[in-house]
Amino acid sequence: MPRIPGVPTKEAGPLLRVVYWFAKRRLGAVPEPLTVIARHRKLFMASARHELAAERASKVLPRNVRELAVYRVAQQLGCSWCVDFGMMLQKHEGLDIERLKEIDAYETSPAYSRPERLAIAYADAVSATPPRATDEQLAELVREFGQAGVVELTYQIGLENMRARTYSALDVRDQGFTSGDACRIPVPADAPALRSADE
Structure with a gap:
Protein backbone atom coordinates (compact mmCIF):
# COMPACT_ATOMS: atom_id res chain seq x y z
CA MET A 1 0.00 0.00 0.00
CA PRO A 2 1.35 3.47 -0.87
CA ARG A 3 2.59 5.74 1.90
CA ILE A 4 -0.20 8.16 0.92
CA PRO A 5 -3.41 6.18 0.29
CA GLY A 6 -5.33 6.76 -2.92
CA VAL A 7 -8.63 8.63 -2.99
CA PRO A 8 -11.41 6.03 -2.92
CA THR A 9 -14.46 6.46 -5.09
CA LYS A 10 -16.72 7.32 -2.15
CA GLU A 11 -14.55 10.36 -1.41
CA ALA A 12 -14.20 11.43 -5.05
CA GLY A 13 -16.04 14.48 -6.29
CA PRO A 14 -17.87 14.54 -9.63
CA LEU A 15 -14.82 15.61 -11.66
CA LEU A 16 -12.57 12.94 -10.15
CA ARG A 17 -15.23 10.31 -10.80
CA VAL A 18 -15.22 11.34 -14.46
CA VAL A 19 -11.42 11.00 -14.60
CA TYR A 20 -11.63 7.58 -12.93
CA TRP A 21 -14.27 6.56 -15.47
CA PHE A 22 -12.08 7.75 -18.35
CA ALA A 23 -9.04 5.90 -16.98
CA LYS A 24 -11.05 2.73 -16.49
CA ARG A 25 -12.45 2.95 -20.01
CA ARG A 26 -9.01 3.47 -21.51
CA LEU A 27 -6.96 1.07 -19.36
CA GLY A 28 -9.51 -1.35 -17.95
CA ALA A 29 -9.13 -0.01 -14.40
CA VAL A 30 -7.87 3.01 -12.49
CA PRO A 31 -4.07 3.13 -11.99
CA GLU A 32 -3.08 3.59 -8.37
CA PRO A 33 -0.75 6.59 -8.96
CA LEU A 34 -3.77 8.47 -10.29
CA THR A 35 -5.68 7.85 -7.06
CA VAL A 36 -2.70 8.92 -4.93
CA ILE A 37 -2.02 12.15 -6.84
CA ALA A 38 -5.75 12.92 -6.52
CA ARG A 39 -5.01 13.83 -2.87
CA HIS A 40 -3.80 17.18 -4.29
CA ARG A 41 -6.58 18.36 -6.59
CA LYS A 42 -4.69 21.10 -8.45
CA LEU A 43 -1.59 19.00 -9.06
CA PHE A 44 -3.82 16.11 -10.07
CA MET A 45 -5.49 18.21 -12.78
CA ALA A 46 -2.17 19.68 -13.91
CA SER A 47 -0.64 16.19 -14.09
CA ALA A 48 -3.57 14.72 -16.02
CA ARG A 49 -3.51 17.53 -18.60
CA HIS A 50 0.25 17.34 -18.91
CA GLU A 51 0.36 13.56 -19.39
CA LEU A 52 -2.27 13.68 -22.13
CA ALA A 53 -0.60 16.63 -23.86
CA ALA A 54 2.87 15.03 -23.72
CA GLU A 55 1.48 11.78 -25.12
CA ARG A 56 -0.23 13.55 -28.01
CA ALA A 57 2.81 15.71 -28.79
CA SER A 58 5.39 12.90 -28.75
CA LYS A 59 5.11 11.59 -32.30
CA VAL A 60 8.54 12.32 -33.80
CA LEU A 61 10.43 9.27 -32.52
CA PRO A 62 9.56 5.71 -33.43
CA LEU A 170 5.36 7.36 -2.29
CA ASP A 171 5.91 3.57 -2.39
CA VAL A 172 3.50 2.97 -5.27
CA ARG A 173 4.36 -0.56 -6.38
CA ASP A 174 3.78 -2.96 -9.25
CA GLN A 175 0.07 -3.67 -9.65
CA GLY A 176 0.22 -6.64 -12.01
CA PHE A 177 -0.29 -5.04 -15.40
CA THR A 178 1.69 -7.72 -17.19
CA SER A 179 0.88 -10.74 -15.03
CA GLY A 180 -2.06 -12.49 -16.63
CA ASP A 181 -4.58 -9.96 -17.93
CA ALA A 182 -2.57 -6.82 -18.59
CA CYS A 183 -5.16 -4.41 -17.27
CA ARG A 184 -6.27 -6.01 -14.01
CA ILE A 185 -5.28 -3.08 -11.82
CA PRO A 186 -6.30 -2.80 -8.15
CA VAL A 187 -7.99 0.40 -7.01
CA PRO A 188 -8.91 1.53 -3.49
CA ALA A 189 -10.66 -1.32 -1.66
CA ASP A 190 -14.01 0.42 -1.40
CA ALA A 191 -14.24 1.09 -5.14
CA PRO A 192 -15.43 -2.24 -6.62
CA ALA A 193 -17.15 -0.45 -9.50
CA LEU A 194 -13.76 0.69 -10.76
CA ARG A 195 -12.08 -2.70 -10.90
CA SER A 196 -11.15 -4.23 -14.24
CA ALA A 197 -13.71 -3.99 -16.99
CA ASP A 198 -14.52 -7.72 -17.04
CA GLU A 199 -15.26 -8.04 -13.29
Whole structure:
Protein backbone atom coordinates (compact mmCIF):
# COMPACT_ATOMS: atom_id res chain seq x y z
CA MET A 1 0.00 0.00 0.00
CA PRO A 2 1.35 3.47 -0.87
CA ARG A 3 2.59 5.74 1.90
CA ILE A 4 -0.20 8.16 0.92
CA PRO A 5 -3.41 6.18 0.29
CA GLY A 6 -5.33 6.76 -2.92
CA VAL A 7 -8.63 8.63 -2.99
CA PRO A 8 -11.41 6.03 -2.92
CA THR A 9 -14.46 6.46 -5.09
CA LYS A 10 -16.72 7.32 -2.15
CA GLU A 11 -14.55 10.36 -1.41
CA ALA A 12 -14.20 11.43 -5.05
CA GLY A 13 -16.04 14.48 -6.29
CA PRO A 14 -17.87 14.54 -9.63
CA LEU A 15 -14.82 15.61 -11.66
CA LEU A 16 -12.57 12.94 -10.15
CA ARG A 17 -15.23 10.31 -10.80
CA VAL A 18 -15.22 11.34 -14.46
CA VAL A 19 -11.42 11.00 -14.60
CA TYR A 20 -11.63 7.58 -12.93
CA TRP A 21 -14.27 6.56 -15.47
CA PHE A 22 -12.08 7.75 -18.35
CA ALA A 23 -9.04 5.90 -16.98
CA LYS A 24 -11.05 2.73 -16.49
CA ARG A 25 -12.45 2.95 -20.01
CA ARG A 26 -9.01 3.47 -21.51
CA LEU A 27 -6.96 1.07 -19.36
CA GLY A 28 -9.51 -1.35 -17.95
CA ALA A 29 -9.13 -0.01 -14.40
CA VAL A 30 -7.87 3.01 -12.49
CA PRO A 31 -4.07 3.13 -11.99
CA GLU A 32 -3.08 3.59 -8.37
CA PRO A 33 -0.75 6.59 -8.96
CA LEU A 34 -3.77 8.47 -10.29
CA THR A 35 -5.68 7.85 -7.06
CA VAL A 36 -2.70 8.92 -4.93
CA ILE A 37 -2.02 12.15 -6.84
CA ALA A 38 -5.75 12.92 -6.52
CA ARG A 39 -5.01 13.83 -2.87
CA HIS A 40 -3.80 17.18 -4.29
CA ARG A 41 -6.58 18.36 -6.59
CA LYS A 42 -4.69 21.10 -8.45
CA LEU A 43 -1.59 19.00 -9.06
CA PHE A 44 -3.82 16.11 -10.07
CA MET A 45 -5.49 18.21 -12.78
CA ALA A 46 -2.17 19.68 -13.91
CA SER A 47 -0.64 16.19 -14.09
CA ALA A 48 -3.57 14.72 -16.02
CA ARG A 49 -3.51 17.53 -18.60
CA HIS A 50 0.25 17.34 -18.91
CA GLU A 51 0.36 13.56 -19.39
CA LEU A 52 -2.27 13.68 -22.13
CA ALA A 53 -0.60 16.63 -23.86
CA ALA A 54 2.87 15.03 -23.72
CA GLU A 55 1.48 11.78 -25.12
CA ARG A 56 -0.23 13.55 -28.01
CA ALA A 57 2.81 15.71 -28.79
CA SER A 58 5.39 12.90 -28.75
CA LYS A 59 5.11 11.59 -32.30
CA VAL A 60 8.54 12.32 -33.80
CA LEU A 61 10.43 9.27 -32.52
CA PRO A 62 9.56 5.71 -33.43
CA ARG A 63 7.42 4.30 -30.63
CA ASN A 64 9.83 1.44 -29.90
CA VAL A 65 12.71 3.87 -29.34
CA ARG A 66 10.70 6.14 -27.05
CA GLU A 67 9.18 3.28 -25.03
CA LEU A 68 12.54 1.55 -24.56
CA ALA A 69 14.15 4.74 -23.27
CA VAL A 70 11.29 5.34 -20.84
CA TYR A 71 11.35 1.70 -19.71
CA ARG A 72 15.10 1.89 -19.13
CA VAL A 73 14.66 4.91 -16.84
CA ALA A 74 12.03 3.06 -14.80
CA GLN A 75 14.23 -0.01 -14.58
CA GLN A 76 17.35 1.92 -13.60
CA LEU A 77 15.52 3.92 -10.92
CA GLY A 78 13.79 0.84 -9.54
CA CYS A 79 10.17 1.95 -9.99
CA SER A 80 8.33 -1.37 -10.16
CA TRP A 81 5.02 0.34 -11.00
CA CYS A 82 6.60 2.16 -13.94
CA VAL A 83 8.36 -0.99 -15.18
CA ASP A 84 5.13 -2.95 -15.11
CA PHE A 85 3.07 -0.21 -16.76
CA GLY A 86 5.78 0.32 -19.40
CA MET A 87 5.80 -3.38 -20.23
CA MET A 88 2.03 -3.29 -20.64
CA LEU A 89 2.24 -0.31 -23.00
CA GLN A 90 4.88 -2.06 -25.11
CA LYS A 91 2.83 -5.26 -25.16
CA HIS A 92 -0.27 -3.37 -26.29
CA GLU A 93 1.77 -1.71 -29.05
CA GLY A 94 2.78 -5.13 -30.34
CA LEU A 95 6.40 -4.68 -29.27
CA ASP A 96 8.53 -7.58 -28.12
CA ILE A 97 8.64 -7.50 -24.31
CA GLU A 98 10.68 -10.71 -24.06
CA ARG A 99 13.78 -8.84 -25.17
CA LEU A 100 13.50 -6.57 -22.13
CA LYS A 101 15.17 -9.42 -20.22
CA GLU A 102 18.33 -8.55 -22.17
CA ILE A 103 18.24 -4.79 -21.64
CA ASP A 104 21.25 -4.76 -19.31
CA ALA A 105 23.26 -6.21 -22.21
CA TYR A 106 21.78 -3.78 -24.75
CA GLU A 107 25.19 -2.70 -26.05
CA THR A 108 25.94 -6.17 -27.44
CA SER A 109 22.56 -7.91 -27.59
CA PRO A 110 21.25 -8.56 -31.12
CA ALA A 111 17.77 -7.90 -29.71
CA TYR A 112 18.40 -4.14 -30.02
CA SER A 113 18.95 -1.98 -33.08
CA ARG A 114 21.48 0.84 -33.27
CA PRO A 115 18.85 3.58 -32.73
CA GLU A 116 17.50 1.68 -29.72
CA ARG A 117 21.00 1.32 -28.26
CA LEU A 118 21.60 5.04 -28.64
CA ALA A 119 18.32 5.85 -26.87
CA ILE A 120 18.98 3.43 -23.99
CA ALA A 121 22.51 4.78 -23.47
CA TYR A 122 21.10 8.31 -23.46
CA ALA A 123 18.43 7.33 -20.92
CA ASP A 124 21.24 6.06 -18.68
CA ALA A 125 23.28 9.24 -19.14
CA VAL A 126 20.39 11.62 -18.49
CA SER A 127 19.17 9.65 -15.47
CA ALA A 128 22.57 9.54 -13.77
CA THR A 129 23.30 11.87 -10.86
CA PRO A 130 24.73 14.17 -12.03
CA PRO A 131 23.67 13.67 -15.67
CA ARG A 132 26.45 12.33 -17.93
CA ALA A 133 25.22 13.31 -21.41
CA THR A 134 28.06 14.58 -23.61
CA ASP A 135 28.33 16.82 -26.66
CA GLU A 136 29.43 13.82 -28.73
CA GLN A 137 26.45 11.76 -27.59
CA LEU A 138 24.02 14.58 -28.43
CA ALA A 139 25.59 15.04 -31.85
CA GLU A 140 25.19 11.34 -32.60
CA LEU A 141 21.57 11.42 -31.43
CA VAL A 142 20.82 14.46 -33.61
CA ARG A 143 22.25 12.64 -36.62
CA GLU A 144 20.02 9.65 -35.86
CA PHE A 145 16.78 11.32 -34.75
CA GLY A 146 17.02 15.00 -35.74
CA GLN A 147 16.81 17.92 -33.32
CA ALA A 148 13.09 17.51 -32.64
CA GLY A 149 13.61 13.81 -31.99
CA VAL A 150 16.35 14.51 -29.44
CA VAL A 151 14.19 17.10 -27.68
CA GLU A 152 11.34 14.57 -27.53
CA LEU A 153 13.64 11.82 -26.26
CA THR A 154 15.15 14.09 -23.60
CA TYR A 155 11.73 15.30 -22.50
CA GLN A 156 10.30 11.79 -22.21
CA ILE A 157 13.34 10.60 -20.26
CA GLY A 158 13.00 13.58 -17.91
CA LEU A 159 9.28 12.96 -17.51
CA GLU A 160 9.86 9.32 -16.62
CA ASN A 161 12.50 10.36 -14.11
CA MET A 162 9.85 12.50 -12.41
CA ARG A 163 7.27 9.70 -12.45
CA ALA A 164 9.67 7.00 -11.25
CA ARG A 165 11.09 9.10 -8.45
CA THR A 166 7.65 10.29 -7.33
CA TYR A 167 6.06 6.85 -7.32
CA SER A 168 9.08 5.27 -5.63
CA ALA A 169 9.08 7.93 -2.89
CA LEU A 170 5.36 7.36 -2.29
CA ASP A 171 5.91 3.57 -2.39
CA VAL A 172 3.50 2.97 -5.27
CA ARG A 173 4.36 -0.56 -6.38
CA ASP A 174 3.78 -2.96 -9.25
CA GLN A 175 0.07 -3.67 -9.65
CA GLY A 176 0.22 -6.64 -12.01
CA PHE A 177 -0.29 -5.04 -15.40
CA THR A 178 1.69 -7.72 -17.19
CA SER A 179 0.88 -10.74 -15.03
CA GLY A 180 -2.06 -12.49 -16.63
CA ASP A 181 -4.58 -9.96 -17.93
CA ALA A 182 -2.57 -6.82 -18.59
CA CYS A 183 -5.16 -4.41 -17.27
CA ARG A 184 -6.27 -6.01 -14.01
CA ILE A 185 -5.28 -3.08 -11.82
CA PRO A 186 -6.30 -2.80 -8.15
CA VAL A 187 -7.99 0.40 -7.01
CA PRO A 188 -8.91 1.53 -3.49
CA ALA A 189 -10.66 -1.32 -1.66
CA ASP A 190 -14.01 0.42 -1.40
CA ALA A 191 -14.24 1.09 -5.14
CA PRO A 192 -15.43 -2.24 -6.62
CA ALA A 193 -17.15 -0.45 -9.50
CA LEU A 194 -13.76 0.69 -10.76
CA ARG A 195 -12.08 -2.70 -10.90
CA SER A 196 -11.15 -4.23 -14.24
CA ALA A 197 -13.71 -3.99 -16.99
CA ASP A 198 -14.52 -7.72 -17.04
CA GLU A 199 -15.26 -8.04 -13.29
